[in-house]
Amino acid sequence: MGSDVVIFWFRSDLRVGDNLALAEACASAGRLLPVYCHDPAADAPTRWGFARRGPHRRAFLEAALDDLDAALRARGSALLELHGAPCEVLPALARAVGTDVVVCEAIAAPEEEDELAALRAAGLRVRTVWQSSLLDPAALPFAPARLPKVFTAFRQAVESAGLQPPAPLPAAQTLPPWPDLATGAEAAHHIRACRRSYKDETPALPCRSGGSRESGGATSDADAEAEHCIRACRRSYKDETSALPCRSGGSRESGGATSDADAEAEHHLRACRHSCKDEVSVFPYRAEPASFPWWRPDFAGGEGAALAHLAGYFAGERPRHYKATRNGLSGVDFSSKFSPWLAQGALSPRRVFAALRRHEAAQGVSEGSYWLWFELLWRDYFRFLHLQHGRRLYRARGLNAAAPPPAHDPAAFAAWCEGRTGHAFIDAGMRELAATGWLSNRMRQVVASYLIHDLGGDWRAGAAWFEAQLVDYDVYSNQGNWLYIAGRGTDPRGGRRFDPDRQAATYDADGAYRTRWAELDRRGAD
Numbered sequence: 001m002g003s004d005v006v007i008f009w010f011r012s013d014l015r016v017g018d019n020l021a022l023a024e025a026c027a028s029a030g031r032l033l034p035v036y037c038h039d040p041a042a043d044a045p046t047r048w049g050f051a052r053r054g055p056h057r058r059a060f061l062e063a064a065l066d067d068l069d070a071a072l073r074a075r076g077s078a079l080l081e082l083h084g085a086p087c088e089v090l091p092a093l094a095r096a097v098g099t100d101v102v103v104c105e106a107i108a109a110p111e112e113e114d115e116l117a118a119l120r121a122a123g124l125r126v127r128t129v130w131q132s133s134l135l136d137p138a139a140l141p142f143a144p145a146r147l148p149k150v151f152t153a154f155r156q157a158v159e160s161a162g163l164q165p166p167a168p169l170p171a172a173q174t175l176p177p178w179p180d181l182a183t184g185a186e187a188a189h190h191i192r193a194c195r196r197s198y199k200d201e202t203p204a205l206p207c208r209s210g211g212s213r214e215s216g217g218a219t220s221d222a223d224a225e226a227e228h229c230i231r232a233c234r235r236s237y238k239d240e241t242s243a244l245p246c247r248s249g250g251s252r253e254s255g256g257a258t259s260d261a262d263a264e265a266e267h268h269l270r271a272c273r274h275s276c277k278d279e280v281s282v283f284p285y286r287a288e289p290a291s292f293p294w295w296r297p298d299f300a301g302g303e304g305a306a307l308a309h310l311a312g313y314f315a316g317e318r319p320r321h322y323k324a325t326r327n328g329l330s331g332v333d334f335s336s337k338f339s340p341w342l343a344q345g346a347l348s349p350r351r352v353f354a355a356l357r358r359h360e361a362a363q364g365v366s367e368g369s370y371w372l373w374f375e376l377l378w379r380d381y382f383r384f385l386h387l388q389h390g391r392r393l394y395r396a397r398g399l400n401a402a403a404p405p406p407a408h409d410p411a412a413f414a415a416w417c418e419g420r421t422g423h424a425f426i427d428a429g430m431r432e433l434a435a436t437g438w439l440s441n442r443m444r445q446v447v448a449s450y451l452i453h454d455l456g457g458d459w460r461a462g463a464a465w466f467e468a469q470l471v472d473y474d475v476y477s478n479q480g481n482w483l484y485i486a487g488r489g490t491d492p493r494g495g496r497r498f499d500p501d502r503q504a505a506t507y508d509a510d511g512a513y514r515t516r517w518a519e520l521d522r523r524g525a526d
Contacts, residue, residue: 006031010036015071071303099179291330330513416462431517
């Protein structure tokens with residue numbers, strides 16, 4: 001099209017600092033439009049009978065989007081949020097701003113790759129940048145297609161080659177300005193701003209519903225609606241008017257009276273507001289201690305909280321003791337807690353590694369600090385595994401062609417999800433997961449093993465439940481770990497069964513973890 005406008009599509013990289021894809025977009029753009037797409041498919045029902053994304057993940061995401069929008073505004077830009085499938089809303093937006101260029105990060109998972117294919121089929125030129133791993137795939141001592149079959153061989157090859165990641169990129173101080181948004185009927189119909197902040201107190205703008213009227217009206221009505229929608233969508237850092245609140249919402253989808261729209265907005269906002277002050281029943285244990293209390297400002301989603309946590313963690317002694325404490329079950333300090341921010345891309349692994357090296361330079365290398373590097377390599381391995389195998393990782397048999405079809409018992413699976421299997425240790429873990437959106441790494445392995453090897457359940461159902469619940473859900477690590485436990489991935493032992501009685505005796509010897517979650521379960525039922 002010959003336009004200098006570039007659309008930058010944020011995916012799982014909700015940060016400004018060390019964002020290679022954003023830097024590339026800025027380098028080629030005269031005007032830049034940062035967008036985020038709220039795809040309804042992310043909240044659609046799964047084949048297993050529950051919503052694909054639960055309230056913990058949604059709330060954690062909302063905090064990250066608030067933080068991202070503020071960071072963009074501070075640099076002369078802002079975030080435009082669109083409601084709809086990317087293959088629908090991004091081509092419409094591109095037409096409205098007169099461009100066909102979209103830049104985004106590369107995600108090597110089937111659904112995410114299908115999104116890119118659909119955008120290209122719609123005529124967009126999509127440039128992707130790989131940036132979610134610590135190490136650059138091109139720098140590995142082997143091609144991704146020849147990735148070692150087991151993690152240990154991968155780690156040894158990386159360490160023998162002396163590979164080090166590049167330094168993280170600093171955050172840009174300024175960003176290219178927004179383009180002028182079109183004011184035609186097409187823009188009104190397709191560009192849907194959405195409001196989904198649990199901090200908002202303005203009931204006039206509906207939560208995430210947004211959008212324009214779907215029925216055809218007179219041209220003047222369409223133009224007026226377009227103007228209304230564009231005014232709501234425009235996120236200029238210069239705007240100070242109350243008509244343009246942070247990440248504000250679109251127009252009514254029906255032609256009803258204003259009072260109906262206001263009532264609907266109020267209904268949605270009440271349902272969506274997840275303030276830590278709220279006493280809503282969906283988070284019944286929020287007042288209790290939690291291992292990752294995402295509702296607190298210091299554990300909120302977004303780059304700001306992530307960088308503060310990173311600095312605080314490496315300023316003290318926790319990294320030195322990481323290996324000794326990492327198998328803990330409860331508490332904020334027993335593990336690094338970087339994973340939720342890494343998963344949403346508010347924190348890059350290169351920033352974590354840089355902080356780790358600064359810590360080691362100041363306090364010395366320790367077994368604990370080495371183990372943090374070890375865990376970052378595991379995270380990379382599951383990413384490179386996707387580059388190697390792609391869709392094969394999503395088959396029922398995974399990489400194990402001889403594996404039998406997985407069984408699924410709906411009643412047993414429901415009992416597992418709800419923490420009522422009858423095994424106190426397993427039930428405690430599942431109640432913690434449902435109540436807080438978090439589970440320690442040790443408990444994740446134990447409850448996953450129990451579903452697969454004790455209940456004879458389908459590993460894919462368990463992976464889907466983790467996807468719905470975990471605030472640190474990451475498509476690569478979730479798939480890789482479930483395959484590993486199920487013996488359908490890269491585990492050299494052909495699967496891992498964790499004896500739940502032995503695990504309880506080892507990691508919850510005094511029964512405090514089981515007692516705590518049993519008590520909270522009874523309290524929630526009162």
